Amino acid sequence: MAARSKARKRAVDVVYEADQRALTSGEALVRALPTVLAERVAQPGTQTSxxxxTIEVVEGVTARLSSIDEALSTYSQGWTIDRMPAVDRAVLRVGTWELLYNDDVPDAVAIDEAVELARSLSTDDSPTFVNGLLGRLATLKDTLLD
Structure with a gap:
């Protein structure tokens, strides 16, 4: 697995963990993300730092969370953010940030990486869902950027 792919996976892990903490503690996700990120920087939970x-992605998701969630809510036909599986939600937040706000990553790469993460981490239906939603956002990218 390439270094950026591993970094994305770790970013999804952090976003997922923060999402779970925010749900169980009542803490808003935007406050939980920096807390979990700081803990993972201090204690990565693996042998590598x-x-x-990963830090760039999590900080980017944190900074743009409301715009990311608004785009996901608006264009995920029949699915609210809360109804999405938590892993899909984390993958989509990371993928949407890369797609819309990171010009260093080509759109196709952002989508492909998110689909692969969904394939390895979530349900059998998740890759199709992630691909469809991020593909829709990619076609609307120019109208979605603030």
């Missing part, structure tokens, strides 16, 4: 790209 948290990659810089």
């Amino acid at each position: 948290l990659p810089e790209y």
